[in-house]
């Protein structure tokens with residue numbers, strides 16, 4: 001049974017867990033969206049948590065979702081265009097695994113690495129450790145299963161897939177390219193939400209990289225967006241307690257930094273500590289200009305860093 005779309009008390013649908021997903025803070029991020037935007041562009045889409053929330057709350061008329069991961073974008077294509085077929089295939093996999101979950105996962109992972117079947121990827125994401133896509137040096141998916149989880153129940157999966165498909169049908173363009181290609185399509189009427197892979201969670205500890213992207217190259221791209229008057233929101237660094245991740249964005253970009261309280265850090269909780277995680281958002285000058293018409297106007301232009309609670313509920 002599908003959840004009814006439009007009922008604001010219903011849960012926002014999500015077909016799969018994904019490491020780094022912004023699902024928990026998507027609604028907080030939407031507070032910084034202008035009242036009306038033609039399009040929302042997500043160049044580092046992943047599980048598309050912000051786009052799904054934006055579609056759910058009608059924050060944009062059209063959507064461009066891009067990710068460099070080809071298998072992931074094939075999965076999104078099927079979620080949106082063939083929801084019934086995908087839900088049926090997932091149900092078959094989920095039922096077939098019963099009583100044999102570990103070896104079944106291994107067999108599907110092997111098959112996925114040969115066929116790249118999107119239904120297999122959905123099953124793997126539903127069951128793998130931390131919803132984390134990992135590949136070996138041959139480009140094969142090699143993440144282990146989380147043996148405590150059997151994966152989302154097929155009834156719930158079906159409802160999630162159908163609802164996400166309905167939210168996006170007729171309004172979406174999917175791309176599988178480098179983030180810069182997606183940014184070429186942005187206009188000043190749009191809003192761009194960017195969530196590049198973090199330094200904090202990637203293996204590469206070199207601060208000149210944002211997991212594969214050169215920091216200086218990325219900063220140049222942001223500068224070009226400013227020159228084109230593009231409204232964008234960047235999720236970039238963050239901190240847990242006093243520990244900050246990520247090299248600060250240069251002042252020359254004139255970005256407005258906001259911190260969102262993302263709740264207790266899982267790592268700290270495991271260690272018996274009580275540190276809170278704060279995720280940073282950077283708002284572009286063009287976006288700040290569009291937001292100044294919403295209340296409270298005076299707070300938008302204050303130079304000091306604002307807490308989320310100082311902003312009006314959007």
Ligand SMILES: C[S@@+](CC[C@H](N)C(=O)[O-])C[C@H]1O[C@@H](n2cnc3c(N)ncnc32)[C@H](O)[C@@H]1O
Pocket residue numbers: 018019020021022023043044045046047048049050066067068069177178179180195196197198212213
């Ligand atoms: C932190 S995740 C985004 C998570 C997303 N906000 C969500 O809610 O699930 C970053 C994504 O960027 C993608 N990516 C990495 N490098 C990229 C590039 N150069 N261009 C486009 N996408 C890229 C990764 O495949 C990954 O899905």
